[in-house]
Amino acid sequence: MTQESSTRPAPQMSPLIRLLIDIGPLLLFFVVDQMSDIFVATGALVIACVISFMASWSMTRKIPVLPTVSLIFVLFFGSLTLLLGDEEFIKIEVSITNALCGAFLLTGLMFGQSFLKTAFGQVLDVDDEGWRKLTFRLGLFLIAIGILNEGVRHITSNEMWVAFRVYGILGLNCLFFFTQIPLIKRHMTEDEDAPAA
Structure with missing residues (x-):
């Protein structure tokens, strides 16, 4: 293997395909x-x-941590939903996945680790x-989000919960990340090669 092929950058995915x-x-x-x-929707x-x-x-040759965890939970709770004929399993998957991921991030901080930096550094x-x-x-x-999902799944119909699962949580995620833009801008690291102001 030549040096050029060994240093070839990892394949990148376009933002549209990623979305x-x-x-x-x-x-x-x-x-x-x-x-x-x-x-039927759960099976799909x-x-x-x-x-x-x-x-x-296949496009990136990388196994992302958080999507992998989410896939495992969807497979587990989705299978329980279909095998036992109980839709509550796929509903509670959202609560457990979000709450555990949140707890995982916070636990990492307690030990001085930012797993978010590891995933998106x-x-x-950002400093x-x-x-x-x-x-x-x-x-x-x-x-x-996990707590909110628990409230929604207990007080709404299946149809309302599905709409919340798809559009409500997606909208809240977009709102959250939009509100973090000022924080990201404040902590962006400057190019060391750039001339000093």
Whole structure:
């Protein structure tokens, strides 16, 4: 193997393809639920998540940590939903996945580790303090989403919960990350090669 091939950068995925892979399974879940019921939609979600994961891996040759954890939970709770005929399993998956991911991020901070930086450090040039603050906020946000999902699944119908799962949580995620832009900008690291102001 030549030196040039060994130093070749890892394949990159276009933002549009990344977006389709990330939200495609959820949109399919919503559409199938509208056309049939939550059980058929759950089966479609499980299959779509597996296909999306395989597509992501084939394009980047990387196994992302958080999407992998999410896939495992979808497979587990989706299978329970279909095998036992109880839609509460796929509903509670959202609560458990978000709450555990949030707790995981916060636990890492307790031991001086920002797992968010580990996952996205190559995407954002943010200093260590910025990563700590962003990780702390995201950890609390994910736990809050888990708690909110528990409330919604207990007081609404299947159709309302599916709409919340797809559009409500997606909207809250977009709102959260939009509100973090000032924090990210404050903690962006400057190019060391740039001339001093």
